[in-house]
Amino acid sequence: MLAVAAALAGPAQAADVILHVDTASPVTYTLQSLVVDPSGNVTIYARSGALPSDTHFLTLTYNTSRGTVTVNGAPGQSQQAFPAGTELTLVATPLNANFVFDGWSGGGCSGTGACTVTMNGPVSVSAVFSAVAGAVQRTLGVSAGANGTVSVGAQTVAAGASQNLTFDHGSAVVLTANPASGYQFSSWSGACAGQGATCNLTLTADVTTAASFSPATASACGPTPSNVNIINTQVVGTNFTRTTISPATPQEIQAFRFTTSAGPGGGVADLARLTGSVGQRTVVISQCPGDISTTGKSGGCYASAYDTVSRSFVVGYPNLSPSRYCHLEPNTTYYVNVTNQVLNGSSPTCTTSSNCRYNFILSGN
Numbered sequence: 001m002l003a004v005a006a007a008l009a010g011p012a013q014a015a016d017v018i019l020h021v022d023t024a025s026p027v028t029y030t031l032q033s034l035v036v037d038p039s040g041n042v043t044i045y046a047r048s049g050a051l052p053s054d055t056h057f058l059t060l061t062y063n064t065s066r067g068t069v070t071v072n073g074a075p076g077q078s079q080q081a082f083p084a085g086t087e088l089t090l091v092a093t094p095l096n097a098n099f100v101f102d103g104w105s106g107g108g109c110s111g112t113g114a115c116t117v118t119m120n121g122p123v124s125v126s127a128v129f130s131a132v133a134g135a136v137q138r139t140l141g142v143s144a145g146a147n148g149t150v151s152v153g154a155q156t157v158a159a160g161a162s163q164n165l166t167f168d169h170g171s172a173v174v175l176t177a178n179p180a181s182g183y184q185f186s187s188w189s190g191a192c193a194g195q196g197a198t199c200n201l202t203l204t205a206d207v208t209t210a211a212s213f214s215p216a217t218a219s220a221c222g223p224t225p226s227n228v229n230i231i232n233t234q235v236v237g238t239n240f241t242r243t244t245i246s247p248a249t250p251q252e253i254q255a256f257r258f259t260t261s262a263g264p265g266g267g268v269a270d271l272a273r274l275t276g277s278v279g280q281r282t283v284v285i286s287q288c289p290g291d292i293s294t295t296g297k298s299g300g301c302y303a304s305a306y307d308t309v310s311r312s313f314v315v316g317y318p319n320l321s322p323s324r325y326c327h328l329e330p331n332t333t334y335y336v337n338v339t340n341q342v343l344n345g346s347s348p349t350c351t352t353s354s355n356c357r358y359n360f361i362l363s364g365n
Helices: none
Strands: 002-007 029-036 041-048 055-061 067-071 079-083 087-094 099-105 115-118 123-131 137-144 148-152 155-157 162-168 171-179 183-190 198-203 207-215 228-232 238-245 253-259 265-273 281-286 302-305 308-315 325-327 333-339 358-364
Touching (some): 055 067, 067 123, 137 148, 155 162, 162 171, 171 183, 198 207, 333 358
Parallel strands (some): 137 207
Antiparallel strands (some): 002 041, 029 041, 087 115, 099 123, 137 162, 148 171, 253 333, 281 302, 281 333
């Protein structure tokens, strides 16, 4: 087991810390959980190698602005691994007198008391909290420029529109500026001013913000090939996970689009082959969708492997080796291009959609 603790010099944000494990030979670490305490201290728990087959994940869903959930007395994480057969006690507690715990759903949990689950397989549990009558609410006014939209959680503010959204006092809110085709994120005004395409706010007052967009800088990308499937992740400051990706054809290239922050920051793109799949997968980070060439790119921007492929990218860390880290520009759109072939290959190494499948995670920045 590997445990790394790092103290942050302010509120915990994804851009504030980069974990780098330097070993004489490549080592795979599987993340088990990540804990951030109220003082901003981050502890990352991981284990070398892949998780054993008798390990199952507990997935917790709850509004952290309204309450907390503990697992055997420790803070509950959104996803955490446990050995098969482990018995867990879940306890939900409202954050303060403005909220109440309404009850559990999923995983065999019900009512409002402590819930006990046994990890005989994957378990998903939701804890529902609600605001009491008269609780303080905050208004977030969001405006999107004419050439893009703004995502606020599951809600989207249309291009050229404005919308007032209501949240609990103290809520942590993530806004993402999504440029239309041919445009790029330019800047925020108001409460998000100075942040990258993804803005993080804690609402302790009523505020407004607006996103603006500008024509994209001309590039040498050329037309996007017809076998490219673009997937918009917008992962800055959070994680994007897509399980059981099954390309329409072995020749299809998945282009996972994301926009970097103002920096400094960093992240990781991880791809894992699924059981029953065959052949190699190649990852190339580029400003062009479908670009799987290594020409003109540093070694940190591409990799190919049979089981697991991982590439780390950074914004604003010029001293990190370009052979190990892909150096990206701030506030710029990039693509993690995934193909079912070896580096600079000409044909897929798998033959059907079912044996080309993989899981994909894009995190950090």
